[in-house]
Amino acid sequence: AQKVTQAQTEISVVEKEDVTLDCVYETRDTTYYLFWYKQPPSGELVFLIRRNSFDEQNEISGRYSWNFQKSTSSFNFTITASQVVDSAVYFCALGLKTSYDKVIFGPGTSLSVIP
Amino acid sequence: DVKVTQSSRYLVKRTGEKVFLECVQDMDHENMFWYRQDPGLGLRLIYFSYDVKMKEKGDIPEGYSVSREKKERFSLILESASTNQTSMYLCASSFYARTFAIKFGPGTRLTVL
Numbered sequence: 001a002q003k004v005t006q007a008q009t010e011i012s013v014v015e016k017e018d019v020t021l022d023c024v025y026e027t028r029d030t031t032y033y034l035f036w037y038k039q040p041p042s043g044e045l046v047f048l049i050r051r052n053s054f055d056e057q058n059e060i061s062g063r064y065s066w067n068f069q070k071s072t073s074s075f076n077f078t079i080t081a082s083q084v085v086d087s088a089v090y091f092c093a094l095g096l097k098t099s100y101d102k103v104i105f106g107p108g109t110s111l112s113v114i115p
Numbered sequence: 116d117v118k119v120t121q122s123s124r125y126l127v128k129r130t131g132e133k134v135f136l137e138c139v140q141d142m143d144h145e146n147m148f149w150y151r152q153d154p155g156l157g158l159r160l161i162y163f164s165y166d167v168k169m170k171e172k173g174d175i176p177e178g179y180s181v182s183r184e185k186k187e188r189f190s191l192i193l194e195s196a197s198t199n200q201t202s203m204y205l206c207a208s209s210f211y212a213r214t215f216a217i218k219f220g221p222g223t224r225l226t227v228l
Contacts, residue, residue, distance in 0.1 A: 004157070009155070042221065043124075043203070043221050043222040044219060044221045044222065045205065045219040050215060091157060093158075095215045100165060100171065101146065101217065102160075103158075103160075103217065105157035105159070106157050107155050107156055107157045108155075108157055
């Protein structure tokens with residue numbers, strides 16, 4: 001089965017708190033890609049990060065960081081010192097190279113950052 | 116600024132109507148996609164196209180058809196709209212040779228009454 005699970009449906013934090021969004025994926029493919037997208041209230045999906053299955057290095061970009069652990073099939077996303085502008089729905093996704101770029105999305109986590 | 120545009124942000128239609136959702140990209144992308152987004156389900160692929168006049172079914176094609184007569188334009192057609200097709204529809208495009216560099220449009224929120 002190929003699936004992405006985001007167990008947290010909604011999260012609320014107070015501004016400046018750190019928050020971690022969980023993502024667990026399932027696939028039997030050895031080559032795959034993992035993504036995070038942000039969907040602000042305007043609706044347009046914004047690409048945040050792409051990792052391939054052979055690169056388990058964690059990544060930091062400003063206040064954002066990602067922890068990829070193949071052993072637990074997880075690709076978690078942490079926002080440090082959250083801001084109101086971080087309020088959005090965040091999607092984790094799994095990319096598989098088939099006849100096309102197949103992307104399987106998780107159900108999304110709605111993050112509200114309260115001032 | 117390169118972009119994917121969708122003809123409407125909001126659309127209200129009646130049950131049984133034929134509905135056209137239009138998507139245009141200005142990046143000369145070979146691949147184009149139509150997704151449907153519903154709360155708790157994420158995005159699900161309806162159809163995709165890898166070339167002009169070529170199309171493939173995604174995970175939930177029932178009740179939908181598509182048309183791609185020109186490279187830059189990909190249309191989603193609801194032959195006879197039903198209330199269970201009320202949803203957010205997202206168009207996307209990508210280059211064939213670039214892995215997963217997918218650009219999304221702003222979405223069309225369709226309500227079928």
